[in-house]
Amino acid sequence: MKWTTVQVAGDKRTKNPTLNDVAQSAGVSLATAARVLRKSNYPVDETLKNKVEAAAKLLGYVPNMVARRLRGGKQGVVGLIIGDMMDAHYGIIAEAVTERAESAHGNFAIVCNMQRDPLLEIKYLHRLLEYRVDGIILAGGGFDQWTHHQALTEAIEELKRTGTAVASLMPRGLEVPIFSADNEAIGMTVAKFIVENGHSKIGILLGPARNEMTKLRMQALTSHLSGCAVDYAIANIDSTAEAGAIGAAEMLARNPDFSALICGSDAIAFGAVNHLRAEGIDIPGRISVMGLGNTRLATLSSPRLTTVEMNFAQAGNAALDFIMSEDAASGQSPGEIIPHSLVIGDSFARIETPAGPGSERAETPRATD
DNA sequence: GCGAAGACGCTTGTGATAGT
């Protein structure tokens, strides 16, 4: 293999072969080499074509995407900012987006882990802008999303000015298309499910209060529960298994007679189930537990979690398709509502009260949705 | 059918000029 050798700081290193190297090696012009390697429709003599392809193979030529971008073309790269690499639902999104970017758009995605830090999210937005990515999907921000909201808004505006398409996978009070489930509808779905299955005293462990998504779900959920005379106690906690365990313990201490625990994520539910079982509490015989998201944690949990399928992968793919579309350039799209559905597992039971107080017994739940 | 040249956006290097 022939390598171009350049002197760098006193030692010898090899430089990646360029299109120019290929052209010289094949004895053709730069333009001819470019036409052959980019598989242009422009007619090139078959002999020269073979020479160029052979030279490219011999030199180990790999196109330089930075240079291609410099020329004014698309970078072929999208940025995806996820909230927490350790959280299963972000894993689903990252897997779906990276896979689709490659298979459907011939691109690849840079995945940034904001580690639940709003400031880090803004920093990544600037970094992705510096790299001139074609678009950015905001998949994080499921935490405190208001403290640095002004800085985030300004970063988004800066991206828009430079023609970088931005989409969000949750409502965040930003002027960007949202590809998310209907959070109020989710709240209603959960509330109806609780009522239909006879639970009248429940505990609710939701995600952080300073989060628009949590707020919308909570409003719909509590509004319906109040209308149905269901007693409830709410705690806003981090969306982690650890927080779920602590939250379940506190809920148990304050409201020992609740029959169902509704959790804002599968991670919270997973932690809650582990804690309750460690305390010797029968699930769902004594307490029913419900998660949200239908992530791997729902299937890993024992018993298997009853949860809500949020179709995170579908949301990520829809956002990616938007970013790569012509609509993204115009910046005019409201986004898309992603459907959700109940997933009946083994962690939730129906309460039957045929013979008055104290005679409740748990049965397989009923779902009308 | 082919190749020279220009354009893209940014950084780095160079030379001219002004100020101390």
Added chain:
DNA sequence: ACTATCACAAGCGTCTTCGC
């Protein structure tokens, strides 16, 4: 004589246009 500032040119790799 030295330093600071500014303007301009060159270079990076690729793609397209235009002329031969």
